[in-house]
Amino acid sequence: MMPRWEPDGVGRLQAAAFELFAEQGFERTTVAEISRRAGLTQRTFFNHFADKREVLFGLGSEFQREIVRELVACAGTLPPLDAVVRALQAASDAMFEERRAVVKRRYEIIAANPELQERELRKQAELTDAIAAALRGRGLDPETALLTASAGMLVQQTAVRRWTQPAESRPLRELLSDALHSLRTIAAHATDQWVASPET
């Protein structure tokens, strides 16, 4: 019946941390403070999160599962990079599109602190690896898989950057298409001869 503790300790810690980081910044917030607001102890915080940064990155693994799911579900006839961007579009529709405000505030928190930016970059790298693994599962060689996954994530970052800007109001799905188009244009802009190694 009556549980021994208030439910959802993890959620309370995440919410408390989000509020405090937004109010007074990441550095000026201590783990003790977060835990106190959530009605828990510092030690409990570290039972749930490996470190102070990690509390902001709960959605990451969900997004990763979603993308990989979409990617393996997607028809194998599509060129790899298109398949990746398709999966990103589907996952973004499912998880980002309706939460623009929250996602944006979260990015502002991260943008305001170098440590958090580092962690964000690491999460993106892990996601890149997961996508590359899925592509290898489709038969791509490891090199191409990783390069394709990286290019896909580059498209994702470009699109999300615009999506979180005040002036922008178009759906993330469209911005992903645009970013892919931009990357293609930049990559195709010249022939290889300019950078060929001299007399190999």
Add this chain to the structure above:
Amino acid sequence: MMPRWEPDGVGRLQAAAFELFAEQGFERTTVAEISRRAGLTQRTFFNHFADKREVLFGLGSEFQREIVRELVACAGTLPPLDAVVRALQAASDAMFEERRAVVKRRYEIIAANPELQERELRKQAELTDAIAAALRGRGLDPETALLTASAGMLVQQTAVRRWTQPAESRPLRELLSDALHSLRTIAAHATDQWVASPET
């Protein structure tokens, strides 16, 4: 004449840290230990480096200056991405090519520790921004500049990854050309129609 202290404290700290990280790993090495081996104190370590990770990233800023220098020096007629890869080739020739062994050991140390990987990613992001700034200086709009710089860094990472593998013996310059070619192939592999947004 006789200096008050042994010369090059920074260099001694870097060397001591490099050795200890290689011997026993990053986590199992304390700052006190590094400082002791360098004949200095912990406090002095933190006078020179903002944190424990930073001691491994001294060359980063040099490489950044070198690339930007090459980039602004390079003829403005070249397509942006080609100019970036050209600059990377020049900088790599000047700073990496003859130190393969050291660079490789350094990457092994970084690969063995998540915290160091995060810092490495941050340095790459900073380098990306510096390249983008140089491209804006050439008249590119900010969006394209950042995307081009990111694509260039993707080429760089792909090339360096191969360069540090045991089987590989070709010069980094060539691997950069190859990686650029791979990226172009992947990007060009299909038309945009597949990912166009449905009935906007």
Add this chain to the structure above:
DNA sequence: GACGTTGATTGCACAAACTGAAATCAATGA
């Protein structure tokens, strides 16, 4: 040659991030 300034280094005291180990105690189920 006296003398003030500079600057790399140090000692000390301290906040905050993390960790390992043992203890608590409602809930659960056999």
Add this chain to the structure above:
DNA sequence: TCATTGATTTCAGTTTGTGCAATCAACGTC
């Protein structure tokens, strides 16, 4: 009834990182 489970707590400890004042050889100036 009773052993087990598991989220939470307490506590003691290590390590990272910082602020501040002090040291003292070297250096330039008068």
